[in-house]
Amino acid sequence: MGDDLAGDLDASAGPEQPADGLFSRAQRAKFRTKVQRCLDVFERMLAGQSFDGDESRMTGLEIELNLVDAHGQPTMRNAEVLNRIADPAFQTELGRYNIELNVPPRTWSGSQVLDLEAMLRASLDHATAMAEPADSEIVMIGILPTLRPEHFDTDWMSANPRYQALDRAVFAARRENIELDISSPGPLHGMPVERLHLYADTIAPESACTSMQLHSQVPPRRFAAHWNAAQALAGPQLALGANSPFLFGRRLWAETRIELFLQATDTRSPELANQGVRPVVFFGERWITSIFDLFEENVRWFPALLPETSDEDPAAELAAGRTPRLQELRLHNGTVYRWNRPVYDVVDGVPHVRVENRVLPAGPTVLDALANAAFYHGAVEMLAAEDRPVWTRMSFDAATANFVEGARVGVDATFYWPGFGQVPWDELVLRHLLPLADQGLARRGVDQVVRDRYLGVIRERCLTRRNGARWQTSTVAALEREGATRDEALAEMLHRYARHMHTNDPVHSWPTAD
Numbered sequence: 001m002g003d004d005l006a007g008d009l010d011a012s013a014g015p016e017q018p019a020d021g022l023f024s025r026a027q028r029a030k031f032r033t034k035v036q037r038c039l040d041v042f043e044r045m046l047a048g049q050s051f052d053g054d055e056s057r058m059t060g061l062e063i064e065l066n067l068v069d070a071h072g073q074p075t076m077r078n079a080e081v082l083n084r085i086a087d088p089a090f091q092t093e094l095g096r097y098n099i100e101l102n103v104p105p106r107t108w109s110g111s112q113v114l115d116l117e118a119m120l121r122a123s124l125d126h127a128t129a130m131a132e133p134a135d136s137e138i139v140m141i142g143i144l145p146t147l148r149p150e151h152f153d154t155d156w157m158s159a160n161p162r163y164q165a166l167d168r169a170v171f172a173a174r175r176e177n178i179e180l181d182i183s184s185p186g187p188l189h190g191m192p193v194e195r196l197h198l199y200a201d202t203i204a205p206e207s208a209c210t211s212m213q214l215h216s217q218v219p220p221r222r223f224a225a226h227w228n229a230a231q232a233l234a235g236p237q238l239a240l241g242a243n244s245p246f247l248f249g250r251r252l253w254a255e256t257r258i259e260l261f262l263q264a265t266d267t268r269s270p271e272l273a274n275q276g277v278r279p280v281v282f283f284g285e286r287w288i289t290s291i292f293d294l295f296e297e298n299v300r301w302f303p304a305l306l307p308e309t310s311d312e313d314p315a316a317e318l319a320a321g322r323t324p325r326l327q328e329l330r331l332h333n334g335t336v337y338r339w340n341r342p343v344y345d346v347v348d349g350v351p352h353v354r355v356e357n358r359v360l361p362a363g364p365t366v367l368d369a370l371a372n373a374a375f376y377h378g379a380v381e382m383l384a385a386e387d388r389p390v391w392t393r394m395s396f397d398a399a400t401a402n403f404v405e406g407a408r409v410g411v412d413a414t415f416y417w418p419g420f421g422q423v424p425w426d427e428l429v430l431r432h433l434l435p436l437a438d439q440g441l442a443r444r445g446v447d448q449v450v451r452d453r454y455l456g457v458i459r460e461r462c463l464t465r466r467n468g469a470r471w472q473t474s475t476v477a478a479l480e481r482e483g484a485t486r487d488e489a490l491a492e493m494l495h496r497y498a499r500h501m502h503t504n505d506p507v508h509s510w511p512t513a514d
Helices: 026-046 078-083 112-133 147-151 162-175 204-208 220-241 256-264 270-274 291-301 314-319 327-333 366-383 396-412 424-445 446-462 467-481 486-503
Strands: 059-068 090-093 100-108 137-139 180-185 197-199 212-218 340-347 349-357 414-417 421-424
Touching: 026 314, 026 327, 059 112, 059 366, 078 090, 078 112, 078 327, 090 446, 100 112, 100 137, 112 366, 112 396, 137 486, 147 197, 147 204, 162 197, 197 291, 204 256, 204 414, 212 220, 220 291, 220 340, 220 349, 220 396, 220 414, 220 424, 220 446, 256 396, 291 327, 291 340, 327 366, 366 424, 366 446, 396 414, 396 424, 396 467, 414 424, 421 424, 424 446, 467 486
Parallel strands: none
Antiparallel strands: 059 100, 059 137, 059 212, 090 100, 180 197, 212 349, 340 349, 414 421
16 A cells, blocks of 8 residues: 555456457446446445544555665665565565555554554564565665666566556556656755656556555544644645655655656546646645545546446345455555545444555655654644634645645745744744644653654754654755765665665664764
8 A cells, every 4th residue: 555556556446458449338337337436335334434533643654665786776676575574464566676564543542553563663673674674774864865767667566456457547647748847946065956857668657666655544523623634734744744855866855766656557648637636646625524525536537547346235235244354445545645645444344534644755764654643643633623623714825835844845935824824844843733743642642752752753853853754855965065966865865775774773863964
């Protein structure tokens, strides 16, 4: 379930996929009817069905990882590495140089996050040891800075029919090559404004996006409040956690992954984009009152990329007292990429819904990643519980602007926030959002020592104004001033990054040229 859309698609969703990626008119008509039937059944379930999530407050976590060789170059060996790791928690991703670690859902009460940190460190240490005989090293970073377009001249795609089907479907819808055009927002550390402009005939550039996804199971009646809160928080999340400043040798956005994913999976021609047709990578355009709003928007606005139908009759399943899987609705939902995505799932015959927060990049360390998660879960807890919530006092356009601002400039971001007006990100976090996060974690029963450990990392990151993106750019700039070429500087920076990553010291404490 990674940044790539195919990672969200159930391989058992449909019985057949056309070899050329082009579905028939009859298949599309059948899917449209079936997905509408699923939507109708889902609406009935929301009105009267019992969902899990009222008491459990389960949270899940996924982290995507990159594989590199001794020189920091991507190595296309994920099948061999996964075979050596031999742990079902590790799975393939779109690129052969990517793998993903899935963490089983758990609660965050007491000191359980400390146990989670120890488990993640042990899992990564084991995976690293198993990858070494395959001449591979594991790096947890938003975009692999040494990646180049020529790496995709090889057999880059993982051996999964889903990925091939998605690639064909995107280009069948678009009918021309994908254009990538991203520029840095301004000079930084002596680096001039830089621009990346190229065309791609596959979705390969999308595989560069590696992220951390946070899943929060909530009761349906509380979903809208939690989703709205997550949307409002997205800009500050990016300012805190940006870790993807380089792509194909260019220094671009603080979190380039945001714009790259939008462009690399865009099914629209330029003309359709100019008409205002919505992209499948979608922040949204309004606050919601129910989870149904999001699923209904997906069905109304987005054509099916993979219109495969199952044999399930959802209405008959519901009438028989069983929980329908709503496979077509879930499949369609998996091809609409919202940065805070609604998820419907069934576990042991019991349905639940959750918010999947997909804003953050992977890394830099396990401690940094869990600090980001603690900030998110705690702040959303309180923002969703406010008597006069933030989304009743802030326009959705302002939340969107905050999101883009955080992605573009990271620690140089200024946000609009009710009661503060235009405010620097670090002041907003330190004065308002960090105390809220502490209250929210306390409300969820998280021990004080745990809150101090993880939120302390967030506090120091604000005080030093140093996240992963700032450390990467300042390090590369320093190496270039010493005479290194851009390629040499990126490789050396990645080598240092990997070494610090394994210490688990938070990124704000890493040596830097700032």
